[in-house]
Amino acid sequence: MKHTIYRKILLNREAGKKMFAVLIDPEKSSGRNFASLVAALKVASPDCIFIGGNHQLRSIESMIEILKEEIPSDIILFPDNASNYCVNADALLYLSMISGRNPDYLIGQHVQSSKALVESDMEIIPTAYLLIDGGKPGTEEYISNTRALPRDHNELVLSTVLAGELLGMRLTYLEAGRGADLPVPSSLISYLKERTHSPLIVGGGIDTLNDLSLAYHAGADLVVAGTVFENNPDKIIEFVNMVHQLNEQKDAELSAVSSE
Numbered sequence: 001m002k003h004t005i006y007r008k009i010l011l012n013r014e015a016g017k018k019m020f021a022v023l024i025d026p027e028k029s030s031g032r033n034f035a036s037l038v039a040a041l042k043v044a045s046p047d048c049i050f051i052g053g054n055h056q057l058r059s060i061e062s063m064i065e066i067l068k069e070e071i072p073s074d075i076i077l078f079p080d081n082a083s084n085y086c087v088n089a090d091a092l093l094y095l096s097m098i099s100g101r102n103p104d105y106l107i108g109q110h111v112q113s114s115k116a117l118v119e120s121d122m123e124i125i126p127t128a129y130l131l132i133d134g135g136k137p138g139t140e141e142y143i144s145n146t147r148a149l150p151r152d153h154n155e156l157v158l159s160t161v162l163a164g165e166l167l168g169m170r171l172t173y174l175e176a177g178r179g180a181d182l183p184v185p186s187s188l189i190s191y192l193k194e195r196t197h198s199p200l201i202v203g204g205g206i207d208t209l210n211d212l213s214l215a216y217h218a219g220a221d222l223v224v225a226g227t228v229f230e231n232n233p234d235k236i237i238e239f240v241n242m243v244h245q246l247n248e249q250k251d252a253e254l255s256a257v258s259s260e
């Protein structure tokens with residue numbers, strides 16, 4: 001089993017470097033939309049592209065082929081159900097929705113896809129997926145038939161993340177929901193950062209550079225954004241530049257410390 005991308009995430013976290021992913025929903029990114037998305041991604045490539053959607057998708061194979069040819073980002077599948085994957089991506093987040101109690105999203109979907117995934121060449125990354133109340137009922141709740149965790153109950157979220165870690169999940173994904181009104185609170189991110197070990201992915205409702213900066217400063221290792229780019233792909237460039245700036249600052253701090 002490969003661990004290349006997971007290792008990259010760990011190494012970046014150890015070096016204090018932040019990572020950024022653009023979420024592409026294939027249903028909303030066809031034709032001209034996709035072409036302008038690719039054009040922006042070529043100017044400023046994020047660390048990863050997440051491919052995911054809430055519904056049954058058309059074939060995403062050719063979309064992945066184009067992305068792989070055009071940009072250097074890792075292509076990671078972020079599937080919403082067992083049949084929602086194709087094997088030419090670099091990795092797949094093997095999500096277990098541990099914020100909910102729907103067995104289908106805890107293990108059922110996994111049993112359906114496990115054999116094919118083991119036979120594929122993709123890196124499979126066991127990921128604890130937690131829906132956090134994003135200020136409005138999200139599609140994720142509706143589709144999974146689960147309820148999001150309250151955004152102000154830090155201890156409950158912590159117990160859930162720790163349970164995921166004890167079960168062997170390598171990454172923790174805090175999801176406020178696609179197009180959420182409110183991103184995951186930075187106070188919750190920092191609370192978890194101090195008390196957990198797995199790299200933290202944060203997504204949902206991150207629409208501004210300020211949202212992005214708050215998530216990183218609170219302790220997010222990898223931030224995911226999608227909706228904000230749907231009508232304005234050029235914004236990707238601003239977001240990626242900001243991550244580069246933060247990482248350059250970190251490098252400068254480290255070299256200042258080592259030359260003391």
Ligand code: 1GP
Pocket residue numbers: 023175176177178179180202203204205206224225226227228
């Ligand atoms: C990824 O669902 C999010 O975790 C993406 O949310 O579309 O609101 O950026 P947005």
